[in-house]
Amino acid sequence: MKVDIHNHILPDLDDGAKNWTTSIEMAKQAVDHGLKNIIATPHHLKNNYYNEGDRIKKQCQILNRKLSEAKIPLFIFSGQEVRIHGELLTHLKNGQVLPLAESRYVLIELPTHTVPQYTERLFFQLLCADYVPIIAHPERNEIFQKEPLSLMKLLEIGSLAQLDIGSLRGDFGKKAKKSSKLFLREGIIDFVATDAHDVRKRSIEVMSHLPFVQRLCTANLYQKILQNSNRILSNEWITR
Template sequence: MIDIHCHLLNGIDDGPKELVDSLIMARQAVDQGYTDVIATPHHLKGRFSNPGDEVRKRVEDLNTKLVEENIPLVVHPGQEVRLHGEMLENLANGSVLTLADSKYILIEFPTESVPFFAQELFFNLQMKGYIPIIAHPERNVEIRKNYEVLYRLVEGGALAQLTWGSFAGVLGKKIKKFSDQLLEANLVHFMATDAHFYEGRSMEVDQAVQSLKQNIGVEQADLLLENARLVLQNEQIDFDEPTEIKKRFFLF
């Protein structure tokens, strides 16, 4: 498997603090079946600023250490970029990175809202050949209140990444239910760990993977997981048109 959203690099954001913690996470990833991980430290989120050159150097150093430790995992450079108006300029100067040097870029919205300029910026990114991937939309308050915000962005060509922990119910029943609804409405294109440590928000996904296959079927789940490999190979991702979220009524 491939993980496109993971805070594996130590000491640069709210992920692991020490190198030993990163190595434990890497071994955990291998145990779960991962062969490649795209490191996505926060960039331009609060106090966290991790420009492209710094991320590349840290990824190179970690890969060297993984070889020394005989851990069969390859780490690729990326960022979880907070949405900002100068994104095109920062992509051009290299301070903002795409995922593994592909055309795909992982973008995070503020927790409570979707900035008003998001749709226009996404359009401009796509006109330059980039494909926005929205990080964990199931956790965004505005999207949970009005899923059509996400629907319009996906209909316009953006993709969305659901977190395994949200799907597994780690963040509560409401986010779990909304995650299921997004999957059913074809508003999810990637599953990722968003792991920050080897405990809690970790790389352990085996049970969630099995649950996903039971919920949406093995074939559909495998296609969803394969999309991460297509990102790594910088290939086009085909996906079904999004649909309306079905409202269910229960009689007691």
């Protein structure tokens, strides 16, 4: 895996990196694990986190400059992990919400305990506007854990799914671990990512568990999952 599409490496924006020192340490971890690119995805509209597009782009520019000065061979692209809301399409068009790496792909976080009733309608609207919703860590959502078919319904209309590698080792509880294994075996995961927040508890070191992903899905699916992250950077269409 050369690209991490879900990462909280930018400092002082959310519950991720607390300062530039942590960001640099995370970058070094990323390089040690073979990453070439990271898409920074600060939380937006979750709890008290409010990170509009311009702010994120500015932080990416600063971090890329610091990485260049430190001769760390890693590039940071801009993105968001945006909480689902009814004005999402409007905010994409006016730049408040950022797609991943200026592509058509949008990383969307659902509430942990529910799936809003308007989700399917909103995803359909996004797809009609040539944006592709990527559901962040569906294995951690209680509705999808109980009713995997409700996730399938959203994927069938054209949205995609991103799994947190840490779910496979139980970082988010037994139910998330069980669902992550099921979703991989059933072939309904399109991306895996670190969702890294720091250098210890929720770090990029989780990439050492990629062999778990490989064992749970077919060889073809595993290669496709790894390649899909690269396809975002080139804004290629990703199909299931």
